[in-house]
Amino acid sequence: MLLMMMRSPSSTQQDCNNNPPAVNTGLNLLTLNSGISSTSASDIHRNPNNKLMTSLQVELERLHEENGELKTMLDQMTKSYSQLQAQLLIAMQKQAQNRLREPIKCEANGMLARQFMDPRLSAAAAIDHVRNPSVAYSSGKTPADHEAFSSFSPSNLNIEVMSTERDQYKRRLQTNINCAEDALDRSSQCLVSPNHTSKSSDPNLLDDDNDEPKSSTDQEQVPVADQVPFRKARVSVRARSEAPMISDGCQWRKYGQKMAKGNPCPRAYYRCTMAIGCPVRKQVQRLAEDKTILITTYEGNHSHPLPPAATAMANTTSAAAAMLLSGSTTSKEALQYHHHHHLANSGFFSNSQLPFFASSMATLSASAPFPTITLDLTQSPMQQFHRIPPPSSSTFPLPLHGYPINHQLMGGLGHPIPAPMYFPPNYKAPPPPAGVSLGGQRSTSTHASGMVETVSAAIASDPNFTAALAAALSTIMGAPRPHQGHQESININDGDIANNNAARGVVASTNNSPPSANIGVPPGFAAWIPTASSLLHHFLHQLIIYSYVPLGH
């Protein structure tokens, strides 16, 4: 597309004018090409070599930059598209299995694991699991990806899927399942209804305003995505900071401030201003008990390309939200990770490959109105070691590399918080620098991904986790089957996630990939365990990556 515009500026400009400026890149290219045509006419005659070359070089540089932006936007659009197709696939599988199985029964405690299920996210995980083993942290795609993926056409599935989803929704209502219908927010995740995707590729259509059905016809034809409930997830980050706001790589504009009940410190509301219509918002408030702790709560997914500094953060929050919504960690009562148990039983500390690290805690809160995952970066390892998870949340330890100290996050208060350094998602942490005190732990070179494996294995090896996972997945699949044992199913032993065939990447935030040969998903329940496990796996990986995000801009 860019080449065409370069070769034929006039026709391109006309094309851009003919089309409504739904896509931002169209406007950018229009400006770019206008610049080319305006500078070339007179300058060629005056100074045919120098000026022309200079202007061409400048324009070429701009072209490269915008090309990169276009690629990013295309990635996002492709991501949404793949998620939609995943949704279709899982709906078809559901239909096939629902015909063979009995209706879903509620759990004994009344809290359905399904409460935090978003079938679309799980479906995205599932299809990614099937499509590509190397999907987890790869945002790059090849033309072969799209070509192969395009063969996975949903067009012939639409009618059947929609009827299935409708029936499923009715059944859900009839069984009085509290499925969080009251907390719809389709904009908070990069998922759109099929009609949206088919009509436009503009990522801005993920906004709230575009979620409403345009007509009764649309409502009839697309009842699935518009009616299936969608939980709004939040990701909260606790960090010690004297600054009024922790810089996370994005640009924010304050649009409100309120005094929250029970807290003398006001709560500030920020909106992302990196793109018009970006739905992402965040709240910043100091903890009432400890005013040195800053609580930043993120909500929504960005509808625009992010700077490198913000990418990891966004991936983290997105992955956390996706994980929360996907139900991989299930409900508050159903699953509590007592990390003492993990530490004792999984060799969490005894692993000789683990260096000194600052531990962080991720707390999954099921409290209304929104499920929230809290990343606590304020506590020292020992504090967390003795910390008791709140009864309404699920907590598990998150090891974060402890060198060097993040003074921005810590606010100079002496708690070892991971250093803010940005690395690409598939980055492997370098070995600790020589001379770094490991606090009594053995000093070895450790990769972040290796730590992910350890923690993931620790969590996944918990029988409670597996049981809850089985319950959660069973709600997706329709009915549980006796799985083949989590240890066999969860094969997390390779630091390179892309090569891990057992735990294949599956989070909504990063999932564009070429499909694998085995398109069909095995209907067995055991096949789904690695998928959910990889969600957890990915989440942990992202959390560790987040510990390297640079602060400040």
Added chain:
DNA sequence: CGTTTTTGACCGGCGC
């Protein structure tokens, strides 16, 4: 002068 922040008003959800 354009952008950002401030701040009171407004709105919707929820409980009583």
Added chain:
DNA sequence: GCGCCGGTCAAAAACG
């Protein structure tokens, strides 16, 4: 219905 509360809006002020 009323009040409380969280969240958002928007006009005015402040800022660069």
